[in-house]
Amino acid sequence: MHNIKLTLAYDGTDFSGWQMQPGQPTIQGTLIDVLEKLTQHRLMIHAAGRTDAGVHATGQVANFKTHSELSAGEFQRALNALLPHSIRVAAAEEVGPDFHARWDALAKTYRYRIFRGRVVPPFLWRYVQHDPYPLDYAAMAEAARRFEGEHDFASFAASTGSEKDDRERTMTRLIYRSEVLRDAGEESATSAEEWIYVVRGKSFLRYMVRKIMGTLVDVGRGKLRPEDIPKLFEMRDRSKSGPTMPPRGLCLAAVEYADPANSLRNKVLS
Amino acid sequence: MHNIKLTLAYDGTDFSGWQMQPGQPTIQGTLIDVLEKLTQHRLMIHAAGRTDAGVHATGQVANFKTHSELSAGEFQRALNALLPHSIRVAAAEEVGPDFHARWDALAKTYRYRIFRGRVVPPFLWRYVQHDPYPLDYAAMAEAARRFEGEHDFASFAASTGSEKDDRERTMTRLIYRSEVLRDAGEESATSAEEWIYVVRGKSFLRYMVRKIMGTLVDVGRGKLRPEDIPKLFEMRDRSKSGPTMPPRGLCLAAVEYADPANSLRNKVLS
Numbered sequence: 001m002h003n004i005k006l007t008l009a010y011d012g013t014d015f016s017g018w019q020m021q022p023g024q025p026t027i028q029g030t031l032i033d034v035l036e037k038l039t040q041h042r043l044m045i046h047a048a049g050r051t052d053a054g055v056h057a058t059g060q061v062a063n064f065k066t067h068s069e070l071s072a073g074e075f076q077r078a079l080n081a082l083l084p085h086s087i088r089v090a091a092a093e094e095v096g097p098d099f100h101a102r103w104d105a106l107a108k109t110y111r112y113r114i115f116r117g118r119v120v121p122p123f124l125w126r127y128v129q130h131d132p133y134p135l136d137y138a139a140m141a142e143a144a145r146r147f148e149g150e151h152d153f154a155s156f157a158a159s160t161g162s163e164k165d166d167r168e169r170t171m172t173r174l175i176y177r178s179e180v181l182r183d184a185g186e187e188s189a190t191s192a193e194e195w196i197y198v199v200r201g202k203s204f205l206r207y208m209v210r211k212i213m214g215t216l217v218d219v220g221r222g223k224l225r226p227e228d229i230p231k232l233f234e235m236r237d238r239s240k241s242g243p244t245m246p247p248r249g250l251c252l253a254a255v256e257y258a259d260p261a262n263s264l265r266n267k268v269l270s
Numbered sequence: 271m272h273n274i275k276l277t278l279a280y281d282g283t284d285f286s287g288w289q290m291q292p293g294q295p296t297i298q299g300t301l302i303d304v305l306e307k308l309t310q311h312r313l314m315i316h317a318a319g320r321t322d323a324g325v326h327a328t329g330q331v332a333n334f335k336t337h338s339e340l341s342a343g344e345f346q347r348a349l350n351a352l353l354p355h356s357i358r359v360a361a362a363e364e365v366g367p368d369f370h371a372r373w374d375a376l377a378k379t380y381r382y383r384i385f386r387g388r389v390v391p392p393f394l395w396r397y398v399q400h401d402p403y404p405l406d407y408a409a410m411a412e413a414a415r416r417f418e419g420e421h422d423f424a425s426f427a428a429s430t431g432s433e434k435d436d437r438e439r440t441m442t443r444l445i446y447r448s449e450v451l452r453d454a455g456e457e458s459a460t461s462a463e464e465w466i467y468v469v470r471g472k473s474f475l476r477y478m479v480r481k482i483m484g485t486l487v488d489v490g491r492g493k494l495r496p497e498d499i500p501k502l503f504e505m506r507d508r509s510k511s512g513p514t515m516p517p518r519g520l521c522l523a524a525v526e527y528a529d530p531a532n533s534l535r536n537k538v539l540s
Binding site for chain 1: 280326328356358360396
């Protein structure tokens with residue numbers, strides 16, 4: 001049995017998100033279909049982040065287990081030959097039998113792109129949220145920093161649909177970095193007309209990045225102040241934070257794992 | 271009567287080119303439909319370059335005449351609100367009554383993007399031709415320069431379908447710049463994994479840029495040498511030059527006109 005780790009990039013515009021759903025085009029479903037063609041088996045593939053409909057990735061990580069004797073490099077080439085252009089395998093490697101893309105992830109980085117220019121180039125509209133209106137950058141930058149650290153993100157989560165569940169499950173999350181960039185040059189690899197929100201954390205609640213982004217835009221418009229962020233953590237009330245921003249601006253940029261060379265478990269197992 | 275000049279950017283992937291054709295999605299047809307909604311009139315709109323199916327533009331120029339009292343800026347905003355995201359009006363201005371986007375163009379610049387990396391990012395596939403195989407850059411750069419100047423481009427033109435027409439019409443064209451760039455940084459606004467062919471000329475024959483590009487790739491592969499380019503001009507034989515490259519890598523980047531302030535005709539008329 002081989003365990004293959006894939007690094008994936010995709011344009012989420014035309015997909016109903018990562019997770020397989022009957023009758024819907026999904027990233028996971030598309031990969032499973034193509035892997036079935038290659039291996040004659042219906043394999044399960046797990047991703048680090050189950051991105052929602054319309055959300056993109058440049059550094060999603062997924063893994064699947066197979067008896068196939070294809071090497072990781074052969075899987076990469078064969079998958080890229082059979083997958084639509086909108087899903088690409090950027091890298092593939094064989095990993096230890098216990099590696100799990102989701103459970104082993106130590107950190108994930110998301111980016112949210114806001115296009116500030118007057119006209120969105122036709123080559124960018126799938127990947128940016130257009131907001132040409134006045135925004136107070138300094139206030140947004142200050143507010144963004146307030147999300148760093150360990151906080152209760154109940155005010156920034158999607159409802160589970162059950163009040164009891166919402167009350168009882170832990171919504172505490174650890175954020176390592178939360179920053180609004182502009183004129184980001186090299187780091188952004190994008191135009192000078194963009195602002196980019198970058199957030200790196202151990203894990204995230206559903207819609208959390210898009211809710212934070214909506215809150216930051218409310219700060220930029222003067223509807224909220226940076227000092228309101230700690231109060232929102234205390235309130236645990238989704239209705240008090242900003243709106244959930246549209247998916248098109250959001251991209252899962254990177255997933256981090258322990259360096260296998262330094263991983264005790266990998267050492268013991270290999 | 272007002273004469274409105276538009277600078278257009280479009281993603282040509284899902285269009286059958288600029289020129290209106292019944293039952294086909296075209297850039298011109300889409301613009302005429304939207305202008306009809308705005309003015310209640312079916313207006314004609316002329317473009318500097320009638321780009322083929324799948325070809326993109328960042329600096330196409332077009333003009334239309336209208337009795338509408340909407341200002342150029344109002345036309346820009348209204349068109350951008352009604353057009354699909356894949357067609358954008360980057361600029362609009364009112365010009366003199368004699369301005370014609372096609373007849374008055376003094377030069378056009380095209381770019382052809384070749385992605386040299388192993389995996390095309392899902393955000394780029396519509397805009398680049400993928401060629402990860404070895405190419406002799408120095409030979410291609412030298413060959414590209416041989417296209418500069420005034421030459422008979424019969425070997426680099428689409429057939430008109432009539433041998434007599436092909437023989438009789440003039441295929442002489444004047445090229446100001448013909449250059450293959452890599453690591454183009456600022457100028458290319460693209461990734462380090464791309465090579466870009468830039469060609470600026472007074473006017474072009476149909477498929478000419480894509481035929482030149484195919485010939486340059488043949489030079490890169492060693493099938494042709496830079497010294498063969500002058501011979502190809504002499505031969506006037508389409509079958510001896512390289513293949514017509516796919517449209518997706520091609521983009522009409524800019525169209526130049528005489529500075530209206532220095533134009534005698536505009537001075538006399540205004």
